[in-house]
Every structure is written in structure tokens, then in C-alpha cells.
Amino acid sequence: MNPENDPDISVEFEQAIKKLALAPTSSSLESRMANLFETAPASESSPRKRQNHRRILTTSLTIAASLLVGFGAGTWYGRLPGTWPSPLGAGAVAESMAPVDGTAITAEPTASASQTVAPTTELPRARMVSRNTTLSAPLWLESKDGRVFRSYIATTKEDIVEIDPTTQKKKLVQRHMPRLVISNSPGI
Amino acid sequence: MQPGHAERLAEIYEQYRRALVAMAFNILGCRHRAEDAVHDAFARVVQSQRLVEDPVAYCFRAVRNAALNVARKNRVQQRGLELYQSSQTGEVVGGDDVDGCGNLEVLVRLIESLPPDQRELILLKIHANLTFVQIGEIQNVPMKTVATRYRRVIEALKAKLEQVHES
16 A cells, blocks of 8 residues: 555645644845855856866876886886896906906896796895995806806986086086996995 | 656646745744745755655655755754744635634644644645555655654644643
8 A cells, every 4th residue: 555645644634733834035146045046156066076077087087197207117126137238348357347356248148047046036126225325136157157247337426526626626427327346245 | 857847846846835834944944935935845856856656755856865964064044934824914714713723823833833744744744645555665764664754743633632622
């Protein structure tokens, strides 16, 4: 049975109550409500929705930018030692960059080095070793006599200055110029 | 946004404004606060532009929630109710005697002596002419519960009125 048409409820009594007129609304409310409906936003989305859309868009862009930056850094610093591009090229290392004992080394990693060491477990990514120096992932170099050196590319940001010979005054040429250093020790 | 969202809300307000204010007033016991609650609730509904199945019930519920929030914040003490025009102007709308139910003032006094939730039920069912389904949605109770409560309220009112007549 539909409770809306319940015969138990006295219709006459309902009609009697219905004849009681509710108190009217005030003129101030009427004007406020008229103003509210007139100034209602006509666009597709409300201000709150627009705000939310803007916030979502900003967050998405931030995440996308972070991922892109992270991916870019990862593809550079996260390379396996075998795929790391040598700043020295394929040839021999310059004497000033050779290991301490003066042994000539080549920049290409060897198969034996790759087999004996699992480099990704040690230093998978570049790391900061000082305020302005970044250490690369390990670079495996083998000397001609078969010895293997674990080296790093240290990128140090330094200011390049020129000293005027006459006045002895320093002149800043370039701020924070990256400088590459190859070392067989991580503690540069 | 629904096309003509504000226009639809304006229509709902136009049709039910007295009942809406009366419902808020029933909770707050203050006409100014009740009207403020109605305005604030509609302002929120206009801004939200939410798609709802029953916009009438949604507006009533929004006003009810706004009034309850104000009541909670201010701990409103209910004063004497003036739900009906007769008690404001001193004039009786619909004649002194309503279909043999007796003096209108007596009926008004009886309704105003009911608990707020029962008054609200009468207001929504008889004055706003809402269905039990809509009232259930507004009060967040099942439709059958609303129907049962309503029947009890009407029976109680009739019994009280008979007592008044006998005395």
C-alpha cells in the first residue's frame, strides 16, 4: 500500500492545517534572494570548480615536470658503467688525469671488470660530496697491465676569474663553471 | 552545470519560500536567523551547481542543514514560535472555524506545542506538500518511518483537539 494514500490519515484534518497560512518572508530576504539568483554564475563551471581544475592542472604539470627532470637525470647519471660516455674519448687518458702511479689507462670498461664487479649496487647514481661537487656513478678503467681502477667524474662548480696583471684586480669571467676531474678515489 | 540552474533554484525558492523559512525558523526559533540560513543555503546550492535527482528535496535539506549548523554554533534557545501568519498579524486566515476542527488559534497552539521534529513533519508534508520519499531524503530516514511518524503526529493532534473540545 502506498503510504502517501493512507486512508487512516484524516484528509479533513490535513486540509484544516493546510489552511493555516505560514508567516510571510521579509522584504530584505526577498531582495537578497533576488540578488543571489541574478548574480549566479552563468558559466559552465562554478568558481570553486574552476579553482579545483586550476589546482589539478598545476599539480599535474608539476608532477610531469618532476618526472621529466627525474627521467633526464636518471638517463644521464643512472647509466651503467659500460654505457657511461667518457669525457676523454676512446683514446688514452691525458697524463695529468692518470692514476697516481702513472699507469696509462683506457677509458673503456672491460668485460672482466663488468663481470667481477656489480657496479650498480655500489653507486647507482651521482651523489653530492661537497657543497658544489657532484660525483658520478663509478667509472671502471683498466690499465694496460690489466689493473682495474674505480674512478669517478667529479663535476665541480667553480667561479672562473681573471687577474688583471697591471692592477692585480680579479675579474669574474664566469660563475660556477663545471670542471671535470677523474679520480680513482671517491674522496675527492 | 545544468542549463538554467539558477532559474530552477529561483523557481523552487519562489514556490517553497514560506515553508523553507518556516522549517529553518522551527529549528532556530528566530526569524532573522532563519532567513539568513535560507539565504546561505541557497547561496551554497547556487555555487555548487551539483546535479541532483530531486532539487526540491535537496534545497530543503540544504536549508535544514544550514539551520542546524547555526543552531549548533549559537546554541539557539527556542523562543515562542510564530510559524503561522495568524500569530503574527492577529488575523486568522481561513476563518475562525476550520472545517469543524475548531478555533484556528487552538489548532495553531496545538501544533506549536508539538516537538520540533513533529512540527517539521507537518510543515513538510502539509504546507510544502512534499512526499514521504522527499521528506525521508531531507531528514535522512526511511520513507516508511516518515509515514509512520506522520500518522502518529496526526493522531496525536486529533486526540489533543478532541480533548480541548471536550473540556
